[in-house]
Amino acid sequence: MELGSQIRRYRSERGMSQDDLAGRIFVSRQTISNWENDRTYPDVQNLLLLSDLFDVTIDQLIKGDLDTMKQAFDKDVRSMKILNMILYGLAAAIFIVDGLTLYGVAVAKREWPWPLSLMGLLALLVLLGMIIGLEENIKRRNDIRTYREIKAFLAGEEVDRSDRGHAPSLRKRLLLLLLVMVVCAVAGYALAALLW
CATH class of the missing domain: 1.10.260.40 (lambda repressor-like DNA-binding domains)
Structure with missing residues (x-):
């Protein structure tokens, strides 16, 4: 620079x-x-x-710095998109595989394998936490707080920071993540039941 x-x-x-x-x-x-x-x-x-x-x-x-800044911005956009794909793909894969495995063990032993299910959930939470942490670093580095700002950032558009009063709280984001996790777990269990 x-x-x-x-x-x-x-x-x-x-x-x-x-x-x-x-x-x-x-x-x-x-x-x-x-x-x-x-x-x-x-x-x-x-x-x-x-x-x-x-x-x-x-x-x-x-x-001379505008091109460098644009390259750094584009790299962050790419990283954020890749992390999002990994996050959702990993969540779905772990829930489906965990659901199939747990269902198979439950049918074979005729009881629910709680330790195994808790280990799978713990592994998922650790991986999701790491990916969310990486995304939060990118958002903090680019001063992005609201969903509209994230959407503009990912589209490569100018980020409008004028109306930040409606940013979702951490609690709402965690509840949404929990909802996604539950839906994926149910989907994995349902798929296991259909395949068995």
């Missing part, structure tokens, strides 16, 4: 230290260092402050 070198160049041209620049745009010196070394990227508010302070347009400040 070129923004780091642009910030360093404009700061040096004006004879400012990292501390001076940090004080003028209300961030830490470490933040300026991270920007200049391309470890992090300034948010929109800081880009506006930098362009104002250096008396340049934002286009001049971030020239």
Whole structure:
């Protein structure tokens, strides 16, 4: 990325230290260092402050970085889509296989194998938790909170953050996930009953 070198160049041209620049745009010196070394990227508010302070347009400040940002954005979109496919496919596969296995063991032994069913459920919850955690990291990195924002992000469209008052709570999302898990478990059990 070129923004780091642009910030360093404009700061040096004006004879400012990292501390001076940090004080003028209300961030830490470490933040300026991270920007200049391309470890992090300034948010929109800081880009506006930098362009104002250096008396340049934002286009001049971030020239060359737009393609890099688009590639990073596209990579995150692809990752999110892949994680969604894995999440739902894995949930369905585990419930169907677990349902068939449990049904077979139950028919053979004439009793329900609770330890086996609990192990399958625990494995599913661990895998789902890991995938959901990866998705949440992508959403946090791209400042995505509502379903509409996720939908726009996955479609590669501009994300409108103006109306965030209706974001589903964590409780609602967990209840929805639980509902999906129950439906998949019933479907797996029904399929096992039909095949047996």
